[in-house]
Amino acid sequence: MRFEHTSVLYEEVLEQLKIKADGIYVDGTLGGAGHSEGIVRRLKRNGKLIGIDQDADAIRAAEKRLMPWQSQVTIVKGNYRETGSILKELSVPQVDGILLDLGVSSFQLDTKERGFTYREEDAPLDMRMDQSKALTAEKVINEYPEEALFHILRDYGEERFAKSIARNIRIAREEKPIQTTGELVTIIRSAMPMKAQKGGGHPAKRTFQAIRIEVNQELTVLEDSIDEMIDLLKEHGRLAIITFHSLEDRIVKEAFARNEHPCTCPSNFPVCVCGKKPKGFAVTRKPILPSETEQEENPRSKSAKLRIFEKGVSL
Numbered sequence: 001m002r003f004e005h006t007s008v009l010y011e012e013v014l015e016q017l018k019i020k021a022d023g024i025y026v027d028g029t030l031g032g033a034g035h036s037e038g039i040v041r042r043l044k045r046n047g048k049l050i051g052i053d054q055d056a057d058a059i060r061a062a063e064k065r066l067m068p069w070q071s072q073v074t075i076v077k078g079n080y081r082e083t084g085s086i087l088k089e090l091s092v093p094q095v096d097g098i099l100l101d102l103g104v105s106s107f108q109l110d111t112k113e114r115g116f117t118y119r120e121e122d123a124p125l126d127m128r129m130d131q132s133k134a135l136t137a138e139k140v141i142n143e144y145p146e147e148a149l150f151h152i153l154r155d156y157g158e159e160r161f162a163k164s165i166a167r168n169i170r171i172a173r174e175e176k177p178i179q180t181t182g183e184l185v186t187i188i189r190s191a192m193p194m195k196a197q198k199g200g201g202h203p204a205k206r207t208f209q210a211i212r213i214e215v216n217q218e219l220t221v222l223e224d225s226i227d228e229m230i231d232l233l234k235e236h237g238r239l240a241i242i243t244f245h246s247l248e249d250r251i252v253k254e255a256f257a258r259n260e261h262p263c264t265c266p267s268n269f270p271v272c273v274c275g276k277k278p279k280g281f282a283v284t285r286k287p288i289l290p291s292e293t294e295q296e297e298n299p300r301s302k303s304a305k306l307r308i309f310e311k312g313v314s315l
Contacts, residue, residue, distance in 0.1 A: 006300070007031075007034030007038075008290060008298065009290055009301070010035065010038060012288050013242070016306070016308045017097040017099065018236075019097065020096055021044040021047055022043070022044055023047055023096035023097065024047070025048070025050070025095060025097045025098070026050045026087070026097070026232075027050070027051045027052065028083055028225075028229075029053060029102065030052060030053035031053060031055075032061050032065065032105060033051065033062035033065040033066050039099075040069045043072060048074070049066075049074070050073075050087070051076070052079075052082070053077065053078075054077065054130035055105075057107065058107075059077050061107075063075055080100060080225060081224055081225045083229060083232060084231075087232060094232055095232060095234065096233070096237045096238075097238050098229050098237075100222075100225075100239075100242065101242045102218070102222070104244075108129075112181075114126055115127050115137055115181055118181055118204035121185075122180055124138065125141060125180060125181060127216070128216065129216045130216075135215055137212070138179060140152075140214055140215060141169060141184060142177050146166050152210050152211065153165055153166060156214060156219070156247065157206035157208075157211075158206060158247075161192050165187070165192070167191070168190055168191040169184075188203055218248075219247060219251060222248060226241075227259065233311035235311055235312040236310060236312050238308055238310050239311075241306070241307055241308075242305065243304070243307070244304055244305075249307070253287075256307060259280060260279070260309075262277065262278060262279070283308035283310055284307070287306055
């Protein structure tokens with residue numbers, strides 16, 4: 001199956017990155033290289049693009065797509081949390097822009113062997129972005145204590161029926177291990193009132209989101225990365241992050257605010273004594289959303305939000 005993914009907010013990302021023809025840019029979630037191709041097309045011969053992805057399938061697809069610009073492109077298999085060390089190895093101290101698109105690719109969702117989708121009855125419970133990692137959805141479902149599962153479903157999935165779903169998972173796995181997405185969907189349905197199953201999308205959506213976040217440690221990686229990424233920007237360089245659910249967006253919003261207003265002095269202090277200086281500013285106070293046309297053409301874009309942070313003082 002071809003690695004396919006429709007790049008959300010494509011034009012908006014390219015506009016907001018303020019791409020310089022001779023700049024150096026990082027796509028920390030390379031995927032199928034849709035955004036990256038747009039970036040590299042705007043570069044001159046001395047411009048550079050560094051693409052990072054932890055998915056081997058994505059790497060192969062991106063290498064093929066970006067072949068015409070191979071002299072300007074460096075692709076690295078890794079997690080975007082490693083951006084600092086990757087740039088150090090490449091002798092790149094700072095860059096002009098960094099992009100993170102935190103969405104799951106269409107390829108990952110539609111390839112049932114990857115186990116991301118709740119619409120395949122016989123798919124393995126995998127959900128790993130990096131298939132070399134040991135932790136899978138099957139291990140989370142079968143080995144985590146019931147209380148831990150409850151917290152994951154409640155906190156990462158914002159699932160109203162987290163307690164009953166966690167309980168039913170524990171009961172089911174006492175009989176035999178839960179091995180497929182179909183088995184998990186059946187258990188989720190059994191824990192929810194029929195009325196709740198008929199509205200608000202697929203009943204397994206929130207649980208699958210929560211388990212995927214846990215398997216890939218998505219929120220922890222995001223929280224650990226933003227401050228360093230801002231430090232890696234040149235003056236007036238920009239960090240663009242596309243999120244797809246409220247938990248991610250909240251982390252990005254708070255991190256941007258923290259870097260814009262870092263002072264920790266009490267409000268009644270006449271002057272700042274903590275010495276913490278702003279690193280830059282959030283370009284827009286509210287996130288940029290997909291147009292109605294994009295949402296119609298690509299329903300998976302509906303929950304996307306783009307936030308931008310610029311290093312340095314406002315021009």
